[in-house]
């Protein structure tokens with residue numbers, strides 16, 4: 001039998017609760033019930049109350065090479081002993097950020113990429129959206145400001161990410177429809193609808209379309225066949241920039257370095273974070289195509305400046321960790337390994353779907369899966385049950401369970417994980 005890990009607290013205990021605010025959660029629901037993760041090792045995490053849990057979500061889709069990797073700990077230590085960081089404004093740069101720029105340009109899914117580095121995915125989205133608007137302003141087409149995003153989209157929660165959120169609850173409560181003016185939502189699966197919205201708003205008013213290749217937080221929604229290609233065509237035909245948000249999919253999650261390669265898409269801007277360091281350092285950034293960066297590199301006093309810099313842009317320790325991490329991904333052949341695991345996941349999810357009336361739909365691409373449950377089952381409750389069984393999943397939009405384990409798992413571990421989900425469903429049916 002399965003029980004809640006900890007009793008819900010009384011109201012008094014709540015107000016007297018811990019100082020650390022679990023933002024993005026319903027506080028009365030989570031305070032007193034939080035499991036404290038104290039340690040990680042490979043694909044497992046360990047809690048203060050003695051549990052060993054299979055990390056079936058890789059934290060927040062980030063821990064791709066697993067937890068507590070000694071080589072990355074060493075890379076961070078060695079870099080900090082030399083230089084924690086140095087800013088990259090004007091006359092200065094630092095060797096590690098510089099080297100990481102070269103490395104990323106070589107991995108980019110388009111030619112001659114430039115790289116902007118910062119601290120995470122939300123940051124990267126802010127930069128990409130600013131750069132898209134800056135681009136058209138500089139071109140003398142300053143009416144092109146609207147940023148289109150898809151329903152159910154998640155692009156982090158900085159100002160732009162909040163404003164372009166396709167999950168409504170992330171956009172609400174700030175007194176306007178969006179913090180940043182001039183954003184609009186389009187269909188997540190109907191490219192015809194996107195074309196109609198573009199016509200209604202007018203291409204002369206639209207700066208960019210932002211899309212995750214595979215929606216993550218929106219429920220693990222791989223693109224409907226042809227959708228991304230159609231979006232790319234709409235962008236090209238209407239002089240609209242395409243921003244591909246690869247914060248989850250970048251660095252191997254779909255079996256390719258970038259999902260852009262998997263789906264044959266060439267964005268103008270590509271955002272990344274999480275998987276560049278597997279979370280060993282907070283780092284994100286944007287790959288920028290020549291069309292956008294070239295005007296900023298012209299040898300003339302009149303050349304414009306992209307006014308976006310931060311203390312931690314190009315953080316040396318984060319960059320050193322990223323370089324070491326990319327070496328490990330390659331040396332240990334972890335991205336091709338995702339290709340193998342993709343087939344196992346696909347097969348096991350098909351079995352889960354066939355064997356359980358409580359499963360409405362399963363979706364997967366690469367090592368990313370979603371299991372949508374019937375209304376009489378609650379993904380939240382099943383995720384709680386799974387913790388009791390020793391597995392971490394997470395409820396996403398649409399009564400869906402998230403599956404996104406580290407790349408280092410065995411076939412058997414993946415099979416056991418999906419079986420555990422089946423078992424938890426059986427217990428509640």
Ligand code: PLP
Pocket residue numbers: 060119120121122123125154155156157212216217245246247248273274284
């Ligand atoms: N974009 C996507 C697609 C994401 O999934 C996330 C985070 O989950 C973000 C952006 C925001 O990244 P961060 O949480 O590093 O700010």
